[in-house]
Amino acid sequence: MRIFPVLAATALAVILYMAVIERPTLMALIGSAPEAEENPEAEVKPEDGAALAGKKKVKVVVKTLSAEQIDSAVVLRGQTAAARQVELRAETTAVVVSEPLRKGTHISEGQTMCRLEEGTRQSALAQARAELAEAESRVPESEARVEEAKALLAEAKINQNASARLNEDGFASTTQLASSDAAVAAAEASVSSAQSGLRAARSGIEAATAAVAVAQAELEHLVIKAPFSGLLESDTAELGSLLQAGALCGTIIQLDPVKLVGFLPETEVNRVRVGAMARARLAAGGGEVIGAVTFISRSADPETRTFLTEINVPNPELKIRDGQTAEILISSDGAMAHLVPQSSLTLNADGTLGLRVVTPDNIVDFYPVEIIRDTADGIWVTGLPETADVIVVGQEYVIKGVEVAPTPWEVTQ
Template sequence: MIAIVGWMGSGFIFPSQEKVAATTRQELEPLAVAVSTSVAESVTQFYQAEGQALPDRDTLMRAEISGDIAEVLVSKGQDVDAGAVIARFDPANNVADSRRAAEELARAQREFDNAEQLLERGVATVDRVTQARAALASAQAQVTAVEQDAKALTITAPFAGRIETLDLDAGEFVSAGTEVGRLVDTTPLTVAIQVPQQSLVRIAVGQSATVKFITGEEREGAVTFVGTSAASETRTFLAEVEVPNEDGAIPAGISAEVVIPTGETTAHFLSASIVSLNTEGTLGIKTVDADNQVEFFPIEVVRAQIDGIWVTGLPESVDVITVGQGYVSEGEVVAPAAQEQK
């Protein structure tokens, strides 16, 4: 019995846990991943923004005098040249005012001449001459005002454009300062965009731009203005792109997409599906080095296309993990295999 107990205790039938672990432990094989060699290329960078088409000039036309409208010579929606007559006032009141002003001027001139002659004879006083001179100046000012009113009898277009609104009818009484219509010039158009402060250095006056309007029209234009003061609410800067519109086919007020080439850079073209995040949440790409170890490179997307993205932050030539990147970690040794090209 003692011999049996000793034999069992020797561990021949039940070996120790250390021996079991030693016989069952196996080395883990490196995880297989697919890689593809990527070489950096030169690519054009673009700044892209949504904007709104604005007329080159837009003004409200106002009546400068009060009176009855004698005739209206244009209609809403009509294209007019600079200086074209929009409407005319009835000149009757102005003619009467002109006659009164002329008569008053003649009377004031006689009074002044008489006062000066009497002063020379020693009959009149200097004060009387001064009063007569003031009355003469007032009469001359009245004549000038009537002459200005005569010019204002005709409402004209300050520049060439289209009559966008017109609130005038023949026979209607209009007070001075009343808005009678709106004139819009859409040749050329100005497309306004807002540029974030971090992108401002990429935009400059003179850069070419492609503008795609919501109507489907596409036109080439140029940057004509870049603001130097940010909007306090958005911290963005106003920039304007001028677009030819001689045919007037593109209306003002519609939305537009502006694409501005901003220079060349060296980048890699990759599938967006292989982008991953590291433990800190940084966007990047996993690669394999010469020792088959996984490396993680933070990247910056400089241009996006439907079929992929252009990124910077990688070496000029690098083996990018295209399959299996989600199962490996930085510093891990892997078994890379070249991905088959389709």
């Protein structure tokens, strides 16, 4: 029996066992570092960070970042809305005598939308004007009666004065004096009656004037005109149809300018000012538009705790429609921020989003951050020191307080 092949097979089995099963021990025997030291991320787990800190330094890759001034923006979703919209309704009852205008028609300010039948309203106006003329003619007569009554009163007072003096001198009887007093009282009553008649005549003029105004208003209500320029959103009332008071004649909307309507969360409302520039991306290939903030509500919606915000956008070609969905970005005060790789973001034990950085003493520290903007080159965040060595590789294998061996990002590239 040959013993050499048996010994060779045994030696090969031992070597394979040491290479596969006891590889760390074998590497230690031949003086090489374990694979975990060359690639700590492959072996080190987060829960082993504290134990690892007491044995050896963990290798990480850091990138030195400096804060930059950027224009921050508040992002919200909203929709477009017509700047003005009105439903034109009839103020009187009558039959439509004008041809209807079709939806989509461009309407000019003051253009006739619906014309109603006059009926007997023109006759009512003529009658009201006749009654006004009659009432006005009564005034001079009433004024003349007042003047006549005043003259008679003056004469009666003169006679009364004369009778009183004659009675004092004994040349007139008491009966004559009493008759003079009665004449004065009758003249005063006549003056009062004439003045009442004058007031009644003037009241008649006012009543007749009001009747004329009502008749004229009735005629004016027969023509329903557009209060502003815009687009007709619905057909106007059909020819021959009866419009009751309050019935719809047509609806007009104004789309130039058009409004962007959104709701700001209470955490962002203080970052936006009236007059701030805004940009919106419209859904369904509507393109981008630019406008300015014109209104921010001072009262929050009781259910969502958000604040209504309106933005005016020019729309001369009327390409923007009412009710389109829009993603709105409103510019706000600039901020100092760092541009970091998205992959470098991590969570601490409390679930707070942040970044792990290396201090000058090579100790790991954690900073909570706030995302300002997401770009193709990375994420702009705030919350870091002005200059920071951010861990971009290996941040998941270390915790705060662990000493590490940092490698600059530029060296690894």
